[in-house]
Amino acid sequence: MLATLVLLGAALAVVVYVLQPKQKQLPKGTQLPSGPPGKPLVGNLLDIPPKHSWFQFLEWSKKYGPLYSLNLAGQKHVIISTEDIANDLLRERGNLYSSRMNLPMATELLSRNLRPLLLPYGDTWRNGRKLMHNLANVSVATTYEPMQEEESIRAVRDLLRAPEKYETWFERYSAGLILRLAYSKPVVTGEEPFVRDVLAVVHTVERVASPGAYLVDTFPILMYLPYWLAPFKREGARLHNAEITLFRNLLDEGVKVGQAQPGAENFCTTWHQNREAYDLSNDHVAYVIGTLFEAGAGTTASAMASFMLAMTLHPAEFTKLQQEIDKVVGADRVPSFSDMAQLPRVRAVVKEVLRWRPVTAGGLPHMLVKDDTYEMPDGRSVFLEAGTAFHPVQWSIHREAKLYPEPDEFRPERWLDPGWPTCREPLTKFPNLQNFSAFGFGRRICPGLNIAERSLYILVSRVAWSCEISCQKTAAGDDIVPPSYDYVSGFNVQPKPFPFALKPRQQRADVVEREYQRAWGSREAKTS
Structure with missing residues (x-):
């Protein structure tokens, strides 16, 4: 009995020692970031x-400042709460702050060190990023605009017919676009098995990579458990086998279709034609292209759901948006990409939606690879230790009162009126989403930014041009006002289903139908 107690005591002592943060000798004149006591x-x-958790992070920033520390069972974390600090560290010092923490469940067990989102900074990540850039940079993204116009007119047409299925139409819009670009796979209903399978992968990685989702991410020592004692290992193996089989099959199909059908080139054929230039295994490429889908599909649909919520809650802003579009476009045609330079309010509304309700509200953590020091705005010099995870919390960053006055209010004017600190001119170019904090920072900025930006502009403009959006009414005629923040939890977030009223604007459903038939009529005839 005594021997057992001694062994337990020794084991506990080891655990305490391992979990206690080890204090380095601080450079002269520096101090550690402050933070809540643990x-x-x-x-x-x-x-x-x-x-x-971003609500709590914001409250802590008010008490401990814009850069503060947390100790999570011995793991060091630093929360970044302002855009200036995020840019100073994550962008200007990107060679130090562009790696990732190893999340055993998401990085190793689910992704087998193949998913670029979770890879550490290094040659494999850079080669994958090079391929992503060649598939989604600004100049290439403009060539995808005709396809975005086709997909957006289909989404608007179905939204007018069945507004209660808005989540389905937005998900099909974003997923359908990326599946066509990546694999030349057309999407008709959005319920095709391959569509549901790919979206299931997206939702899985969002769930598995969410902070605190698995105990092994907090206590990596659990990875030493044998397979039969570790249900999370069995789950990881099952999920990985499903997603890698799907990604491999999609890559193979994409290459074959793109080679067999003239004009059906896609992300897969672009890689295959120049594959020696990237020094990536086929599995890494399968995940690179799959990651572009992950980056674009769920986030665009989530942002569009937040747009619908914003317009339901702010009818005056919706009216201003419609007035701008009507002035530029008129009533006889739908907006197109050629109109965007003259539609600054469209771009402002999109940007404000992403600020007001960021999709990745908690941000994606970066990992510091070398000890660093940073001079805070108040003059303090803080020591930042290698191996620390840095979280640019978008919810806090987008509510910095100095940069975003009235931060909780939905104010597109902050991007249009010179009286606001975030306004830039000329309005034919600004506002835009380039380097916007909602898409991340530095070398880890979202690779699908240029595609997502265009997808949001065209669909928002066409919804506003064609639809009237308002609150639903009770039997007594009172507005049913949806909650301002009732969002799903997880890695990426969007509002839970909410009530609103939608109907076509006068005589515009016919124009939408005409455009739909022009883009999709011949395809419908072939499949009927």
């Missing part, structure tokens, strides 16, 4: 809410 062993782990 508890023995677990640190601040139990202080973080299980969902929508």
Whole structure:
């Protein structure tokens, strides 16, 4: 009995030693970032809410400043709460702050170190990023605009016919576009098995990579458990086998279709024609192209759901948006990409939606690979230790009162009126989403930014041109006002289904139908 107690005591001592953060000798004149006090062993782990943790992060920033530290069971984390600090560290010092923490469940077990989103900074990541850039840079993204116009007119037509299925139409819009670009696979209903399979992969990685989703991410020592004692390992193997089989099949099909059908070139054929230039295995390429789908599909649909919520809650802003579009476009045709330079309010509304309700509200953590020091705005010099995870929390960054006055209010004018600190001119170019914090920072900025930007502009403009959006009414005629923030939890977030009223604007459903038939009529005839 005594021997057992001694062994347990020794084991506990080892655990305590491992979990306690080790203090380095601080460089002269520096100090550690402040932060909330933690508890023995677990640190601040139990202080973080299980969902929508960004609310708590914002409150802590008000008390501990724009750069503060957390100890999560011995793991060092730093929260970044302002855009200036995020840019100073993550962009200007990108050679130090562009790596990723290893999340055993998401990085190793689910992704097998293949998913670029989770890879550490290094040659493999850079080669994958090079391929992503060649598939989605600004000049290439403009060539995708005709396809975006086709997909957007289909989404608007179906939204007018069945507005209660808005989530389905937005998901099909974003997924259908990327599946055509990546694999030359047309999407008709959005319910095709391959569409549901790919979206299931997206939702899985969002769930698995969410902070706190798996105990092994907090206590990596659990990776030493044998397979039969570790259900998370069995789950990871099952999920990985499903997604890698899907990604491999899609890559093979994309290459074959693109080679067999003139004009059906896609991301897969673009890679295949120059594959020696990238020094990537086929599996890495399968994940690179799959990641572009992950980056574009769910996030665009989520942003569009937040747009619908914003317009339902702010009818005056919706009216201003419609007035601008009507002045430029008129009533006889739908907006097109050629109109965008003259539609600054469209771009402002999109940007404000992403600021007001960021899709990745908690941000994606970067990892520091070398000790660093940083001079804070108040003059303090703080020491930042290698191996620390840095979280640019978008919810806090987008609510910095100095940069975004009235931060909780939906104000597209902040991007249009010179009286606001974020306005830039000329309005034929600004606002835009280039280097916008909603898409991340530095070398880890979202690779699908240029595609997503155009997807949002064209669909928002066409919804506003064709639809009237308002609150639903009770039997007594009172507005049913949806909650301003009732969002799903997870890695990427969007509003839970909410009520609103939608109907076609006068005589515009006919124009939408005409454009739809022009783009899709012949394809419908072939499939009927």
